[in-house]
Amino acid sequence: MKLRLKLLIFLAAMSIILGLAMGPLVYWGVSNAIISEVAKRGIALVTENSFKLQLKDALKSRSEKALLPHLNNILSNINAIYVEALLLDGSVIARTNVAEKGGVRDDPELRLAVEGNIPVYKRDVLYGKPVLIITCPVWAEQESDEGEEFLLTGGPGAASRSKAGILRVGISLEEALDTTRRILMLIFAALGGICLAGIGFIFFFTGRTLKQLDMLIAATAQVGRSGVCADVPVLLADEIGELASGFNKMSRQLATTMVSRDFLNTVLGNMLDALIVADTEGKIQMVNNAMLAMTDFSESEIIGRSYHELLAPGGVSGSVAKLPPSGDTASNIDAVLIARSGEKIPVMAGFSHIHNGGENAGGTIISAKDMRQHRKIQAMLRQSDKLAAVGQLAAGVAHEINNPLGIILGFSQSVTKRLKETDPLTAPLKTIEREAVRCKDLVQNLLVFSRSYKNEQRELMELNSPVDSALALVEAQTKTRSVELIREPGAGLPKIYANKIQIQQLIINLANNAVDAMPEGGTLSVKTSLSLNRPGYVEIQVRDTGIGITPEIRQKIFEPFFTTKEVGKGTGLGLSLVHEIVNKHGGAITLESEEGKGTVFIVTLPAQQAAADRETML
Template sequence: MEPSLRTPDAASAPLGHPDADLLHAIIDLIPARVVFVDADHRYRYVNKAFLSFVRRPAEEILGRSVAQVFGEEVYEAYRPLEPRLAAGEMVWREGWVDYPGHGRRYIQEGLAPYRSGEVSGILAFARDFTELKQSEEELARRLDRLQASEALNAAVVNSALDCVIVIDEEGCVLEFNPAAEATFGVTRDAVMGKPIGDIIVPPALRRRHAEGFKRYLATGQGSVIGRRIEVEGMRADGSVFPVELAITEVRLPERRFFTAYLRDLTPAREAAAEIEAQRTRLHQMEKLSAMGSLLAGVAHELNNPLAILIAQATLLQDKAPTDDVRRRAERIHAAAGRAGRIVKSFVGMARQKPPQREPVDLNEIVEAAAEMTAYGRRSAGIGIERALSPGLPVVSADKDLLGQVAANLLLNATQVLLEQEGERRIFVRTHMEAGAVVITVADNGPGVPPEIRARIFEPYFTTKPVGAGTGIGLSISRGIVESHGGRIEVGDRPGGGAQFRVVLPCEAAVPQEPAAEEARGPSGLSILIVDDEIDVAGSLAEMLEDMGHRTRVLEGSAPALAELNRVRFDAAFFDLRMPGLNGIELWRQVAARDPALAGRTIVMTGDMVAGPELVGGPAGEGGPILLEKPFTAESVREALAQAEASGPA
């Protein structure tokens, strides 16, 4: 408890001191609060510090009890100490005390019994450390906040995705976060306190870095601080890479720091390059798609006159009055047939259709691919040597897709040899090997470097200059070969150059069947021919009449429907592309009227891209018989034989 005091003129010294005034003066000078209370806990003496605290005069304090001055709650806090004081013990206590009307105070207090014979009272000395304690607590709170802030800053820095590096005015590292460790390949412990220029700045830039940093420290002028720039950084292995850099300056009273934020631009640059490459690929694919559409249109336009050429050449051969005319007809027929095969080969590559397995002769596929790609070789003076093994087993495969593989390999070999001086040759070979059928395409060029052989079949990978290739030919070829259960390999040609091998396993091969006799269709039929290209229809009619059939040629679907209402035919040939009702729509009309004739209807088309799907449907079933232009006498006979097999007319 805090006993009250009294001033020298308010009461005499309670301790019986001979010079009470002097004693009072001394006690009043003490910064602590000093009081004396009697056995009834009434204030008998209080000093000036106490009166200043209670803000009351001595007359209102002296003679009053502790409970009257401070309240029962404060008084009761002293009750537990009475036994110890009564026993003559000096008691010290320290802590927070709530004084009604005076607030909460932090007190350090000493209580001592006063004896004059028997205990006559208690002397109390109290020091108020409230402001000091509050300062300590505020400092502790600030330290806690600072520590929490530092922990938060450390967590932010350590978890940052970008590199955070702090250096001092000497350019030495003070902080190096985990992202910086991962990016530059060096640990924080290894770089702390070391010059940053020796760690992440490439040697060629270190002098410029040092001079710029020194100039900024001296003048405050620089081209880096406070800006985002792109520079080069160096990893621990010496490799240089692009980084985005931003530096901020932190000034303290005694010193300053520089915090650098860095981001590795390598992934961004790679992503940008990939986006640009994808854009180029998309553009290339769009051009290829446009070329495919153009090719389909060109093929359709070429196939009609080719059909006339082949049909007329066939008729001219059969009816030639002299051997000289027959030979001329044979040349015309051969040239038109070659043109037709080239068109079909191109269209087969552009056609979007699911693989169709059928028995095919690999030698024929290779010959067709060589014929289709011959112009580029001839114009460049590149020779070709064939070594095609006779009697190869027939392979169950998609003829168009394997033809695309052979053409791709021949075109690649041609392009490789274009820049080579001296003799330039391509070598094509087919043979059996360990039960597999093998196509080999080789050249005497520079060959394929070993370091790129693992990537040469990747999509869009190419070593050709921009505009000379798409990088998809070999990738597509590998997919085609693997879909047939085979493999495609690249290696060195004996004697120099590159060598590609297409290997189809023995499971894909079927025994060579003996050549069937020439297919002969039925004879003496009544046949309706409908085509808006009257010359094509006329040539087909002549061909059919030469086979012994009777024909009726009509131009367009409207007169055909009228004729069908009047006359019944044994078979019919409809062109696919016609004004009004096209060939499929006309066939549907026939199917509704005469299902038997619908089964013996043949639809002709020179559109070898979209035509087959339109005629046969997506599944290739349920439609009329398809005859591709340009047709030959053999293909016409085969179509008629297929029609005859569908049932009687």
């Protein structure tokens, strides 16, 4: 059986097996995720509407007439199929479908909501249609000084609070299931396309590979019959191609008894790794083109020098800089070459002795592979791993802090409302409220940085509004730092669809960086306008007359945790957070800088229609 047919059968079998194995799992995962999200949103909407409508008071009355207006409001607000109110024993007090009122419910979800003090949901079928039934306890107020009561979840100390009753809501799942089917169709269509593309690639790849192998087989037979040189065209750049190249070299060696000096020089000149040949005293006798290109020396400058002069005394990771005293070879040694400019180049070196037919060495051969790009890639991978870990940690910590912060903020606001302005506790409580809000904003920054905050509240707004608010906060700092603040708001700009707090944060971070770049004072200009380079976008320019930014720093300036400030004066998150906010809003940020003259950051954001289109796509 041909190799290509074997690969085709294998790929087809694997595709079928993976499809049969992953299909149910993908459907189960997508369906559960969407239904879970529908349930969470439904519970949140029921909670919000129950609180606004003061449903607990109507439940206490146990009057169908008092309850029906509230239930109908909830029905219309959350687009439910039905809403019903029950007593704790399961008796139905009121139901939006009056024809089905009355009766007693006794099911596991009701018992769990009553006994477990938590909202419960399950998937069911009603009138032949799939529905999600949400069962929530409604909490009665308790006479205590603990603060504002929570209606549905009970909050801390739920076991000691009494329930006014149970609220049950039925929400249609038809749209959610249609979404599930569409997502699955897209997933399987994409997987099918990938499989077909993979099979096509394998056919293309194997075709060239088999052609190369057929040519090698024919050439091998020719060399075996006649012993003459038989060159094979190298069609591939992989191991098969290397095999073809090796065969060609072997064939030529068999066809001749001597390799010419010109041929040897050509081989050495085309080597990718640097090569040094030194005599027994360590003086360089020959180098190849790769060595000259790497160090920027000319051949006349390097011939006759000791190779020890080109190697740093220490090197990367404490590597040696000269041939070990014992042993014929030494490979994979981290060393450092010194270039003509003084630059230290990390290399992976190999050393070997030249033997002239006897035991004594006739010199030394040194090969050196340039490791600069390799080191850079390693550093990027380490940085990427670190940022991934920090991002996960930031998201986890932020989510954990959000819950107690919400409790602190809620109770402090509730107690403050009940106290008079003259009460001595009012000022401390307002301080607690203010600091809790500040901590909450910090948590939101962490969530933005970790990319895990999805419920961003955006609104249509005038661009100049958040810019002006942000500059009002920065203005005091500019005055104390002898910086003149110039506002240049554009007139008649289209509205943007954005998160006001994040736009303010963007302006504050850019302005603070600009002020820090002008230690001796200067001018900070903030201008808004239509973008000339990107139609349909608005533009914010933050310009300073500071020290400027070097090209080296520009390449890293948006990297998280990169900072040029002293330890303790900067976290390195400011500009990376700006970059993240701009990306989340579908915009772009660029900078122009000249050392000693200043820097301008240019932020472009989509105007109303472009932003709305992007939000719809998301």
